[in-house]
Amino acid sequence: GENVEQHPSTLSVQEGDSAVIKCTYSDSASNYFPWYKQELGKRPQLIIDIRSNVGEKKDQRIAVTLNKTAKHFSLHITETQPEDSAVYFCAASQRSSSASKIIFGSGTRLSIRP
Amino acid sequence: GAVVSQHPSRVICKSGTSVKIECRSLDFQATTMFWYRQFPKQSLMLMATSNEGSKATYEQGVEKDKFLINHASLTLSTLTVTSAHPEDSSFYICSVRTGANYGYTFGSGTRLTVV
Numbered sequence: 526g527e528n529v530e531q532h533p534s535t536l537s538v539q540e541g542d543s544a545v546i547k548c549t550y551s552d553s554a555s556n557y558f559p560w561y562k563q564e565l566g567k568r569p570q571l572i573i574d575i576r577s578n579v580g581e582k583k584d585q586r587i588a589v590t591l592n593k594t595a596k597h598f599s600l601h602i603t604e605t606q607p608e609d610s611a612v613y614f615c616a617a618s619q620r621s622s623s624a625s626k627i628i629f630g631s632g633t634r635l636s637i638r639p
Numbered sequence: 640g641a642v643v644s645q646h647p648s649r650v651i652c653k654s655g656t657s658v659k660i661e662c663r664s665l666d667f668q669a670t671t672m673f674w675y676r677q678f679p680k681q682s683l684m685l686m687a688t689s690n691e692g693s694k695a696t697y698e699q700g701v702e703k704d705k706f707l708i709n710h711a712s713l714t715l716s717t718l719t720v721t722s723a724h725p726e727d728s729s730f731y732i733c734s735v736r737t738g739a740n741y742g743y744t745f746g747s748g749t750r751l752t753v754v
Contacts, residue, residue, distance in 0.1 A: 559742055559743070566730075566748075566750070567748070568732060568745040568746065568748050569683065569732075569745050571742055571743070574742055614682060614683065625736065626685055627673070627685075627734070627736075627743050629682045629683045629684075629685075630682065632681070632682045634680075
């Protein structure tokens, strides 16, 4: 089955600097890679996703890159703000059917220093 | 996107009792729902895939007799934690895949505390 590894587990950056979180996956059949932000005690919220036919996707301060050959994908947050502090999870799935399960990475606790 | 409602949000129960958690897809007919468990400061671990009208598919290491899943309709899946023990205390959260363009939507989660 799919295995998703995520690094680092914790990340502290100065406000205004960039943050990068990296993930690798094992199943070459995975073709959908969402990123979730989870605040304490709340549900994960989708912040950006990328499909395997695309190498990069950007949404304002957030971008995700995908390297299918190497089976890794990364989240980039630029101009970080205090409200970016949260736990971020990468995930991998197959978009072929509604029954495709999503497997999460271990999470990265991002702290933004004022 | 879809709206997924989960109830209750918090529950405290005594050891040995059973607790039922409901996951409702309010505006989407879901043939499949997913149940996750999240311990403090850990990731979301998939417990089982709930299939409407048929048996759930459990992940390795998850006891199907302890975590009973029922998916009797296209909008409702329930997870019952039977004979709960303190080590079952966790955050349980369901998810619905709402189609290729919408990805996965999560319920609000249930904080279970077994005392």
